[in-house]
Amino acid sequence: MTTQVTDHRGGVWSIAVPIPDNPLGHTLVHLLETDRGPVLIDTGWDDPDSWDTLVAGVTACGFALADLHGVLITHHHPDHHGLSAKVREASGAWLAMHAADTSVVRRTREATPDQWLDHLIAKLAAAGAPDDHLAPLRTARAGGGGRRMPGLRAALPDREIGPGELLDLPGRRLRAIWTPGHTPGHVCLHLEEEHPARQNRGFGRLFSGDHLLPGITPHIGLYEDPAESAGEVADPLGDYLDSLERIGRLAPAEVLPAHQHAFTDAGGRVRALLAHHEERLAQLRTLLSEPRTAWQLARAMEWNRPWEQIPYGSRTIAVSEAEAHLRRLVKLGHAESVPGSGPVRYQAVDGVR
Template identity: 35%
Template sequence: MNTSPSLPAEDDGTRHWTEPGIYTVAPGVYRIPLPMPNDGLRAVNVYALTDGDTLVLIDSGWAVPEARERLGEALRGIGAGLGDVSRFLITHVHRDHYTMAIALRREFGGKVALGSLEEPSLTAAANPTRRSMDTQARLLVRCGAGPLLAELAREYGDLPRQHIDLWERPDEWLEPGPRTVLPGRKLEVVHTPGHTTGHVVFADEDAGLLFAGDHVLPHITPSIGFEAVPAELPLRDFLDSLRLVRAMPDRRLLPAHGPVTASVHRRVDELLDHHDRRLVVIAETVASGANTAYAAAHLLRWTRRERELLELDVFNRTLAVLETAAHLDLLVHQGRLTATDQDGVRCYATS
């Protein structure tokens, strides 16, 4: 590692969290925001852990030239380079977390570790015959979203698969439990399904930190079950995972998208309350006559700006309809609604 770094800035909240650079979170822990082209989230946080000799990254960024350049510049701030990364610990298999690790592994040889329950989705994503958004298209049929399905096909049907060559297998499949990642630094791997089936978070008990990936985000609710091989009840899994994290000691929240905040518990409580209220509202849409996820999604408001469904772009409308379906299916599981399948469309009714 280079011995003449420029000093990183303190992560004190005085700058917008997406502003390029490298920010000190805690001794030996640095936050690096990397750009996400053509994505409303704007940036993804990568976290660098180092003892001065060894460098480990939690998540890696989206494998695009601008993000690679920003990562290299940021690492120079702690006297390191891209080739110094010995290991990538990846929270989940979405492209903004996983693909840069694979690209850098090919070039420099660092090891990549990913939650073991991500294997089915990773395998499906790597299938060259699978079309972009194929899984989501099948789910939209079940949601009764014919018009949206046609629009999605026009938007994505003929596009080349992004990063198909970067969906390589990791060097290690992570299992829950403690692991030493650097001399004197131990992390607890915690399985937190919901956002994806194999999502994991990393808890640093000694430093009082939780590297939360997309499981707990400070400003938005993460999408649920957007993956190549989705779970049967992803919202149930997500809420159970939130409760699991809530039962752990409170720690500083180090999210993948958004600023570092003081309390994981505070944000988890907000997310649980949000979904409790959302379940009530979605049940009311069925009582008012909306019998499919697509129909129910039209009666809801979306984002903090309270937008109507048709005000969203086609990708975010897809997310909205699928998340409505996840809430409806959980209500059925809880016995608060019933569901029947009619010509491939799932129809809901009050119990």
């Protein structure tokens, strides 16, 4: 096992914790030294090799696992939150997360595995997914396959990360910035301290989780949001675009993301992502010159490979992304559902195609 640890100076390290069978390769778990002991930012996927790598990484940074004071979770996804329970059990460290993502974790723990598969099947059927895509899910449902879904027993945090909060980390100035979009409770963490290199333009360093990555556009799909059942329709893409603009105004000297590598010019990356989504929304309005279901729209969208080459699981993710863009267009008044269609089809609104 090779442990990849990077010293970012100023009491900040990153540990590359592997994600099994995933093209992303690893999650960059960051370690921040404080006067009460080190704090982790995210933990990595719950897997034996990932755990061994994380423990070896903490040791390589000069600490023992028992030294850990706390764990800050940028968001609830299993490649970030997966090992949190093991870290807490082994070290006694507290866990902290934004309340919106804590709600997701709580609902996931309270639901039976079969309920989540039922939900996914119903959601995909409503989006117009064909029977050949639904069949494996129905087979898994019949055979109890939902019990193997990741994150079903994810740890509930001990503390809440409040938006704008200067976190209680003696000797450090780390401020939480609520950046919903990738998840409803995603947070970035701004280290409000002079950059060790000093020549970098901007102020401080930003632990950006999955919100801002140097070469990847984060997945923006629909939230699993209880507010929807109360009649309030969430707009994840709108949330993400607003959050991006907020981070652009922050102008950190360096970004320390959870995937790929550290980078500068956060403002330039923000502008590129805003332009990407503006272009994608324009393309979708053109595609909706004829009515389409969310599945049909996903099939017609431009991806990094032809639809026929996209793996089964990634197609489900692609449909969720199409739905998030559809919801944004509907909220802006640029698209509408076709009355009486089932599965629901959408079309561009006259005058904005």
